[in-house]
Amino acid sequence: MPSPVRLSPAVQYLQQSSAYTDIYTNAATSPLRTRTNSRHLQETISHSHPEPPRWQNPGGWGARHMHDIAPFTLWKAETRQFRFPSREEKAWIRNQFEYEGLWTTGWILCIQTASPPQPIPLTLGTMPVIFVPPGEIFTQPLPATNYSNPRLSDPCPTVEWPRMDNPTKTQIIEVLRAMTDLANVTAANFLPTWTVFELETADKRTYGLGSLPGIVAGRAALYHHKDAPFIPAIRSLTRPGLINPANGPTVQDTSNYLRQSVLTPGCRVESGLTLPGTPVTSATFATTCGVKICNASGEEVLTVPHHGFLHSKEVYHPYRAGGDHIGHIIDTRPELDIAFVKLTPAASKSFTNSCYFQATPPTRFHKGIEQLNGTWCEVDGMSSGLFTLMKQGVQARQPKRPNGHPEIDFTEWLFGHLFYVFGNTRDPISDAVCGAPIVDIETGGVSGFFHLSDGVIAYSATLDDLVTEGWSLA
Incomplete structure (x- = not known):
């Protein structure tokens, strides 16, 4: 059985310093979360403690975050819409947050205040909520055409x-x-x-x-x-954060979990040196590893971001100089921005999907776009710590085709999920989170891998092709 995971000082600082990553409890949170039916990994840091339930009903609209203490509910299940707070409810919100402005935009409640709560709730009266500074107005990013x-x-x-x-x-x-x-x-x-x-x-x-x-x-x-x-x-239209992640830690987790404990989703992976003749021949590319998967024939691979290994097929953890070679790229899925890594025997034996730092551990793949809007998901990356996504829609996009080629039928378009992002995902932080699995808090299902984001909206391709090919979590 692998030895317990010990969280490095760097990642402890990362998770405790950010107003967004330390949103779940006033104390520092435990580094690992495990399920009762998985291998138990004992917490060994001095401040570890049992985690309280963080959500009520996170699998759709009307979920309540653990720091949502509002004595009312704004979601109307019978009409499937959020309502605006009543006069009495607005008085309660003013007493709690000393707000200067209060409005809704689509399915988001916006509170303008110089005194945001600590820790930050992600819902208020079950309605997703954001806090903006005095003088700032947030509305949903929308196209500017008048068609x-x-x-x-x-x-x-x-x-x-x-x-x-x-x-x-x-x-x-x-x-x-x-x-x-x-x-x-x-x-x-x-x-x-x-x-x-x-x-x-x-x-x-x-x-x-x-x-x-x-x-x-x-x-x-x-x-x-x-x-x-x-x-x-719409990048320039993203919300002005009262608590700006850019002012938080810039440290990245460079711990060697292979040597001290086990490898898990969310760990740092890095490419080998780029090839001669490329623009930067002495650089490596670091990002976040995904999950270990297997197919019906028993083949096991690790997923990593495809774009981080364009110039080298060698994969290291946590970094090439002084780190360990853990495998090499054997296949790619560019449309999903993932590559398959054949792990070394030592790395394969060490890797487990049963824990994911502070995030919900992955248990299976979601297929299709049927995941409910309003469902809450989590990601934990080596440059971000824990942050949260809310499913808010789906996208269908025409695949790019060379000029003169026949158009692709709508049945063959690319389908994906659209998420609203709550957390520490501004550039360059979000770039290094690419590859991390997006895990449904309620079910543990992986709906995709963190890939494209503008800081507020994130897009992730569905995993239908992987599931059809017979891949599942190892």
């Missing part, structure tokens, strides 16, 4: 799904086909109460004021018409 016209006919009025939920893959395809004659759509972002359609720019097609339907499948329709995709393009 939407609610007076035009809905092109697919018979396609319906419940309020605040995701459409099915079949419904998404119906919507895309209905839009074919109206606009050249390259992607569709289905959010809880509206849809953002991304339009092709290379075709030089123009759209007039109010020329496209403002209601599609019964939802408000907005249009993004820029060269950059919607998520990267």
Whole structure:
């Protein structure tokens, strides 16, 4: 049995210093979380303690975070929508937070205050909440075009799904086909109460004021018409954080867990030196490792971010100079931004999926886009510590094709999850979190790997292809 995991001073500092990563308890949290049906790894640091339940019903809208002490509930299950606080409830919020402004934007409650609570709650009255400083206003990032016209006919009025939920893959395809004659759509972002359609720019097609339907499948329709995709393009519109992660620790966890205990998801992995002739020949690339998976034939591999190993197939932990060689790249899945690592015997024997630092340990793969909106997930990366994601929608995107090639049918588009990010994920922190599994708090299911984020919205491709190929958690 492996020896207990000891948390390095660097990562202890990382997890205790950030207002976002230390959100679950006033004391320092334990470094590992295990399930009763997995191998137990004993906590050995002096401040370890049993963890209290952190969420009530995190598998959909209406979840309550452990630091949400509001004596009321803003989620109305019968109508599937959040309501605005009453006069009495606003008085309670003012007494608690001395707010200067209070408003809702979509499915987020915004509180403007110079006195944010410590520790930070992620919900208030079960409604997702963020705190912004006096003078700052946060609204949902939205496209700036004026193409939407609610007076035009809905092109697919018979396609319906419940309020605040995701459409099915079949419904998404119906919507895309209905839009074919109206606009050249390259992607569709289905959010809880509206849809953002991304339009092709290379075709030089123009759209007039109010020329496209403002209601599609019964939802408000907005249009993004820029060269950059919607998520990267809204980077400048992300929320002004009252507690700015950029002011937190910049330390990265460089501990060698292979030598002192066991390897787990969330550990640091690093490439070998880049190849001669590349722009930087003396550099390595560090990021976060994913999960150990296996297929029906018994083959076992570790997942790592594909983009971190473009110039070297060698994988080290925690770093090349003085670290250990733990394996080499044997296969890639660029569309998922993951690569497969054949581990050395010592690294393979050491690796366990049964713990994930402070995050919920992964237990299985999710398939498809059916994960409920409002579901809370966790990630723990070597540059971030623990942070939290809330599932808030799905995306369908047209795969890129060379000029002159036939268009790909909607059934073959790329489907993925859209998350709202709560935590320490500003650049360059988020870059080094890539590859970390996104784990559903309620079920332990892995819905994807942290990949693309603008600081507020994160995108993750579904794992359908891996599941179809027969891969599962080892």
